[in-house]
Amino acid sequence: MQPLKDFFNWLGDLPPLAQIPVFLLALLIVVGLLLFFLEVAPRSGRGYTIMRLAVAVLVPAVILFTFGSVWWAIGIGAVLGGALFLLDYRSSQGKGYLLQLIGFLAPAIFLLLVGLVYPTIVTMIQAFQSSRGRFVGFENFAWIFGQPDNLVTIRNTIIWVLVVPVVSTIAGLAYAVFIDKSRGEKFFKILVFMPMAISFVGASIIWRFVYGYREAGQSQYGLLNQIVVWLGGTPVNWLQQVPLNTFLLIVVLIWVQTGFAMVILSAAIKGVPAEQVEAAQLDGTNAWQRFTNVTIPGIRSSLVVVLTTISIASLKVFDIVRTMGAAYPDTGVIANDMVTLAQNFESGRSAAFAVLLFILVLPIVIYNARIIKKQREIR
Numbered sequence: 001m002q003p004l005k006d007f008f009n010w011l012g013d014l015p016p017l018a019q020i021p022v023f024l025l026a027l028l029i030v031v032g033l034l035l036f037f038l039e040v041a042p043r044s045g046r047g048y049t050i051m052r053l054a055v056a057v058l059v060p061a062v063i064l065f066t067f068g069s070v071w072w073a074i075g076i077g078a079v080l081g082g083a084l085f086l087l088d089y090r091s092s093q094g095k096g097y098l099l100q101l102i103g104f105l106a107p108a109i110f111l112l113l114v115g116l117v118y119p120t121i122v123t124m125i126q127a128f129q130s131s132r133g134r135f136v137g138f139e140n141f142a143w144i145f146g147q148p149d150n151l152v153t154i155r156n157t158i159i160w161v162l163v164v165p166v167v168s169t170i171a172g173l174a175y176a177v178f179i180d181k182s183r184g185e186k187f188f189k190i191l192v193f194m195p196m197a198i199s200f201v202g203a204s205i206i207w208r209f210v211y212g213y214r215e216a217g218q219s220q221y222g223l224l225n226q227i228v229v230w231l232g233g234t235p236v237n238w239l240q241q242v243p244l245n246t247f248l249l250i251v252v253l254i255w256v257q258t259g260f261a262m263v264i265l266s267a268a269i270k271g272v273p274a275e276q277v278e279a280a281q282l283d284g285t286n287a288w289q290r291f292t293n294v295t296i297p298g299i300r301s302s303l304v305v306v307l308t309t310i311s312i313a314s315l316k317v318f319d320i321v322r323t324m325g326a327a328y329p330d331t332g333v334i335a336n337d338m339v340t341l342a343q344n345f346e347s348g349r350s351a352a353f354a355v356l357l358f359i360l361v362l363p364i365v366i367y368n369a370r371i372i373k374k375q376r377e378i379r
Contacts, residue, residue: 120358126351140352153332156246157360160253160317160333165310168254169303172261176269177291179262189266193259200256200319207252208324213237239328246331252320257313261306268302269295301375308368315361334360 011019130136144150172192179188195203212222216234220226225235239245272295280290296303318335334357341350 123351123354126347127355129348129351131345131347131349136348140348141356143349144352144356149332150337152330153334153337154356156330156332157315157334159246160250160314161311161360163247163250164253164257164314165307168257168310169261169265169306171254171258172263172306173265173303175258175262176266177295180266180269189262192262195256196259198256200253200317201323203252203256204320204323207255211238211248211324213239239324239331242330245328249320249324249331252324253314253317257310261310264302264306265299268299272298301371304368304371308364311364312361315357315364 011022014022127140128135128137130139144154175188175192179185179192182188198206209221210223211225212220213225213235214220214222220229220235222235222238224238228235238248276294276298277290280294285293316335317333318339321331321333321336322339324331334353338350338353338357341347341353
């Protein structure tokens with residue numbers, strides 16, 4: 001680790017403007033070397049064999065130099081050298097396709113097992129345990145459905161899933177249709193898509209300045225309340241109004257996701273064959289009929305992708321509620337409560353919420369998979 005520490009210490013001594021390009025250059029060199037070796041690894045021939053042998057020698061040497069551990073260098077060198085030798089030997093014999101396939105898929109499979117399959121199994125097990133690891137059966141799920149606050153949380157999550165995808169998709173589709181082929185199309189699309197470049201936390205902070213509240217008679221910093229005061233009304237603490245506060249939080253995600261829907265659907269509309277539109281126009285159809293009978297069927301697959309993507313994002317929403325609604329009544333969603341319980345060391349109940357969230361996502365994923373399968377059969 002000392003060489004890495006020395007490198008970053010040296011990097012920290014450079015002028016601020018020089019640190020970023022030097023770091024990017026080092027990163028590009030590492031990525032370039034990795035891509036180079038991945039490119040030449042499957043090729044046959046003496047030159048490539050020598051190159052692979054050099055990699056098998058140089059990688060352990062670099063590990064030894066970087067981490068100062070002989071055992072790590074020996075272990076990685078043995079694994080890497082053995083894998084490259086087997087791949088080279090089998091490919092030179094004209095065999096071993098399955099072995100090569102396993103060899104190159106192994107890293108991805110390993111990451112999936114460690115990062116997805118193992119946590120899923122552990123979470124499933126924890127959902128039936130107490131915070132101390134004792135098996136309690138369905139007690140955690142009974143607690144979820146037995147507490148009024150948890151039922152409000154589930155209700156809010158369902159409202160998010162029903163409202164956000166539909167409104168975002170309709171708004172994005174409307175933008176895509178009306179802005180398409182108009183003057184300033186690129187400028188208007190940039191304006192609509194810009195919120196996608198903002199994090200959910202950043203978007204939440206922006207909208208807090210919209211919903212901000214101060215007592216009557218004081219200067220209002222919230223845009224909405226300032227407009228109310230200008231019109232002669234009394235300031236309202238919007239985020240305290242139940243159930244209006246949930247819908248006010250939903251507006252933030254709609255504002256962010258509309259740009260995503262607009263970009264995808266705009267590209268899909270441009271892919272609708274012009275011959276079909278012209279044929280419908282010659283048949284005497286009006287603009288609405290052409291839109292519903294030609295454009296919508298032509299972009300149906302893109303609509304499904306947009307709806308499912310935004311639906312899953314709505315189920316997982318956490319940042320907006322955490323940033324804006326954590327201190328306000330009846331604004332909780334499953335992801336937020338799941339994290340809160342985990343931070344309070346209620347691992348069993350948190351895992352039960354995670355399983356519930358997985359069950360809610362599952363129908364969306366299955367439906368999307370069936371649509372994709374049908375499209376492949378048509379093609």
